[in-house]
Amino acid sequence: MFPTVWAGAALVPVFSAILSTNALIFELPSHAKRTSHNRLAHKVKRAAPVLPIGWAYQGCYTDGVARSLTGPTFNADNMTNDKCVAYCAANKYIYAATEYSRECYCGNSLENGATVATSGCDMMCNGDTTQSCGGGFRISVYKSSATAPPAPSALASYNGWGYQGCLVDSTANRALGVGMGYTGSLTPQKCLDACHGQGYLYAGMEYSVECYCANTLPANAALGNLLDCNMPCAGNSGNDQYFCGSGNRLSFYKYGAAAISQSSSASSTVASSTSSQATDTITTQVVTTTQTTTSAAASVSNAPAANGWTTMGCYTDKVTSRTLAFGQPASAAMTIEKCQATCLAGGFKYAGVEYSVECFCANTLTVGAGPANDGRCKMPCSGDASETCGGADGVNVFFYGVAAGTSSAAGSSASSVATSSPSAAQPATPTNGVVATYNGWTYMNCYVDAVAARTLPVAMGVLGGPAAMTVELCLDACKKNNYPVAGLEYSSECYCGNALPPQIATDGRCKMYCNGAATTICGGPDGLTVYQYGVAAASSLSTTATSSSTVGASSISSSSSNTSTAAASSSSSTTTPASSSSSTSAPASSSSSNTSASVSSSSSTSASESSS
Structure with missing residues (x-):
């Protein structure tokens, strides 16, 4: 009997060691914050990605609504670190980072307070379960030894166009009245070519993704501080790094005019510009006060109604099957109103915001889409923290007019997108x-x-x-x-x-x-x-179309319903x-x-x- 008792006592430390070593098996529910997907990532031996020459892993860094890498991005259900690095390298960026299993970000510097994170990069890559692709607001960062391209600036001149400064704009009264379409991601050259191709004298880029043209300027047209036009163009790549306006500001160009000096003081007066047509006399003045870059939309609640949109609530969404099929370019200054204006200008009656920075449009909801009741739509809009812009796999949906089942005294006369x-x-x-x-x-x-x-x-x-x-x-x-x-x-x-x-x-x-x-x-x-x-x-x-990803989605340059009105001109001036x-x-x-x-x-x- 004694040998049996002794043997049992001797096994106690062994069992204790086993329990300690395999503590994950007995993890208490109160500590089970990660999904099984994330926990499994701890148990799998990491495989090093195959990187281009000169690239190396830098570590796990913090991310946020204001992104640590502000260049191009894309999502993929087969994401790996290899794919992300190859994508950023091909676009001439020196930083690449993966996040949340399926997201890839590029840039030339870590921005917005990014710091080394001691934990959090523990989510497996969707395309390779032996690799880690960041986590929730955590990025797995890779860097090239190559030299970073220059910082963005305004494109001074191009094919007869000259940069004239930073022009004040508003959605209610466009300084350049014609919203111009283009293909791919916006660059100044694409906008200037499009405006010139349609015979316009003035051109401007706004909010990184919008292009506008005109042959005349409003009487109250005014230039703002040069530093106000500080948003990089969505199509920037490699050494071509330019600014494309900002919120309510246009990087402003005139055909046939010399470019202004960008090193001059923003308070210097711009000479009056008068055409030979008596009715087209335009004087532009400089606004010397520096203005903060903001969204064109006012700060309102999560369910704005005065502009004709009705809130539908939070809906489920998936990358592989978008609730709203047409993804628009993500924006670091996204607001509900910004997304609604973009969708309305494109002729869509549904708009949705997701993951703080994303905007989607459609004329129908995808079959199978339904309300989400788990609180997933809780992320603040990147352009207005007082608004909610969806969440991970959650989209706040809005309908232009009165949606089916919504009571309204004006229901029979509610505005709707023409079909x-x-x-x-x-x-x-x-x-x-x-x-x-x-x-x-x-x-x-x-x-x-x-x-x-x-x-x-x-x-x-x-x-x-x-x-x-x-x-x-x-x-x-x-x-x-x-x-x-x-x-x-x-x-x-x-x-x-x-x-x-x-x-x-x-x-x-x-x-x-x-x-x-x-x-x-x-x-x-x-x-x-x-x-x-x-x-x-x-x-x-x-109105049913193939679902499009937010990344690589083609841009629609107009953000206001007034962009369908073309600027007419019959001037005999030699400049028009x-x-x-x-x-x-x-x-x-x-x-x-x-x-x-x-x-x-x-x-x-x-x-x-x-x-x-």
Whole structure:
């Protein structure tokens, strides 16, 4: 008996050691803060990623709503550190970091107070469970030994454009009235090319992702402090590091003007600018007070209603199946109103904010999407901490007008995004010279348009500009920017939208050949040759589209519903492109004496119409 008791006593320290070594097995519920996904990451031996020459792991760092790396980013369900580093290296950045299993961030310096974290980078990479890809507001950081590119600055001059300063703007009264579409991520060159291609004299970039054009300035146009335009362009890459305005500020350019000195004091007076047209006298003054960069939206509650939007609450979301299909560029200054304005300008009736910095739009909710009741929508908006902008896999959804099931005395007259009637969606039989179908697009008909009220609101530039316009180039550009409706006008103009125009033209106005294809029809004076994507037979406009990620989503430059109004100009000044008149089926040439800024404009025999 004694040997048995002795043997049992001898085993007590052994069992104690086993229990201590395997404490995770007996972890108390009160300490089970991590998911099983995260806990498993502790038990798996880490595998070193395969890195390009010169790259090395730097450690675990803190992150926040104001990101530690402010360059391009993307999310992927197969994320690994290798993929993230390769992506940032390809875009000429020297820092790369993974976060939350599936997120990748790039930059050229650690910003916004990033510090070394002693813990938290314990989440497995979605694409390789032997690697750690950061954690909740923790980033696994990698760095290249290469030299960082220069800090951003304003692009001084480009192809005849000169930088004029930082122009004050507002969503209620745009300093440059025409929101311009573009492809890919915004750079100053893309915006300037797009504005020049449509014959505009002034151009400006705002809020990193927006492009605006005009031929005239409002009487109260004023320049702010040069330092106010301090947001890097969304398309910055490598050594091309430029500023694209900021909140309510435009990086402002004029065609044919010399660039100002950016080293001069912000309080220096800008000379008055007067055109030869008596009605177009514009004096711009400098605002010497430095203004804080803010969102265009006022600080309001989480459910703004005065602007026509109704809150729907917090909905579940997934990267693989977005509740709202059309992702917009993430912004370090996101607000609810900013996202709503972007969606409304694009013709969408649903808007949603997520993860502090993300904005999504759609005309329908994805099948299976539903309210989230677990409190996941609790992250403050990056541009206004008093608002809530969703959370991880949670999106705060808003509807323009009165949503189904929402009681309102004005319900019958609530504003809504215009949609085409079923009767207007019957494809017409193509006539001679009309491209019938192309890569999923179907010719619908010739529709009425007007400069003062564009029926397809987003003017889209194409590679080569108006002189190279073809049906295929226009359709490709609209598709790349997630628009299901496209139209061509006056041989050289391309427009996109989310709904068919309301009125079919029956007078044969769509008879002008494309500038880039002499046997193909590209609309006519006040006439759009319209195509719809995904329509092969009589059908109402489909608003269901393939889900798009927030990263790589094409930008829609307008953030206000007033951007569909084009600025018209018939000035004979040598600095303003002149409109041209033609009633023939051949493209009309510009009569402007400014040979470097000419453009064909939609017109009729009775009145000329300037290009937008």
